[in-house]
Amino acid sequence: MTIEEAIEQRHAVRAYDGRPIEEQTARNLAEYVGECNREGDLHIQLVLDEPQAFGGTMARYGKFSGVQNYLALVAPKTEDFDEKIGYFGEKIVLYAQTLGLNSCWVAATYKKVKSAFEVGRGEKLGVVIALGYGVTQGKPHKSKPAEAFADLNGAPEWFVSGVRSAMLAPTALNQQKFTFSLTDGGNVKAKAGVGFYSKIDLGIAKCHFEIAAGKENFDWV
Numbered sequence: 001m002t003i004e005e006a007i008e009q010r011h012a013v014r015a016y017d018g019r020p021i022e023e024q025t026a027r028n029l030a031e032y033v034g035e036c037n038r039e040g041d042l043h044i045q046l047v048l049d050e051p052q053a054f055g056g057t058m059a060r061y062g063k064f065s066g067v068q069n070y071l072a073l074v075a076p077k078t079e080d081f082d083e084k085i086g087y088f089g090e091k092i093v094l095y096a097q098t099l100g101l102n103s104c105w106v107a108a109t110y111k112k113v114k115s116a117f118e119v120g121r122g123e124k125l126g127v128v129i130a131l132g133y134g135v136t137q138g139k140p141h142k143s144k145p146a147e148a149f150a151d152l153n154g155a156p157e158w159f160v161s162g163v164r165s166a167m168l169a170p171t172a173l174n175q176q177k178f179t180f181s182l183t184d185g186g187n188v189k190a191k192a193g194v195g196f197y198s199k200i201d202l203g204i205a206k207c208h209f210e211i212a213a214g215k216e217n218f219d220w221v
């Protein structure tokens, strides 16, 4: 499965079959997490075989079941913390999808198990991402129309592709509060709207946009 196919096929999955992640898959994933941490100066951790975070009433209330693995999105407390964990978290989610794993971003409906991951000095935990083998593959979310995200009149094809890919991005409560605009110089400005976790959502949407639009076609401004 290519990353582009992963973007199409990824949907939030909350029910997992509880099977441990296969050894080679876990190794590949851990290696990729390490690459993202180096590139983004982050401290994202892959937590395997830890049933407590999603074992209590919060998770049941959130309709989660069988979650044994997750990513703890830990990073230094910088001004761009939210956007950065969104961007790199989604890169890992899409890579995980190519490895046959399902996922769900989770801000609220889980319990913080402090012994399961490290938070260094000057760092904090943002949100987590449940990972594993889904009971189903999930289903596509309802989306606002493309025009809600950008003015596509006369826009180049790469820009339209970027916007269409961002429409498939997961957002908190499916709020999709982000917009893209083309600058006179042919670059792209992305903006978060007002809402819970909207800066994390922006980072996620930028990750999708970049993959479909091609980084060689523009710079973020």
Ligand SMILES: Cc1cc2nc3c(=O)[nH]c(=O)nc-3n(C[C@H](O)[C@H](O)[C@H](O)COP(=O)(O)O)c2cc1C
Residues within 6 Å of the ligand: 010, 011, 012, 013, 014, 062, 104, 105, 106, 107, 108, 109, 127, 138, 139, 140, 141, 168, 169, 170, 171, 172, 173, 174, 197, 200, 201, 204
């Ligand atoms: C930052 C963020 C936080 C989220 N928090 C939760 C959560 O606490 N509980 C939950 O069930 N889903 C949560 N979600 C999943 C969204 O509800 C889901 O991604 C959205 O409805 C779009 O659906 P899709 O992922 O299938 O495209 C979160 C998603 C994001 C991006």
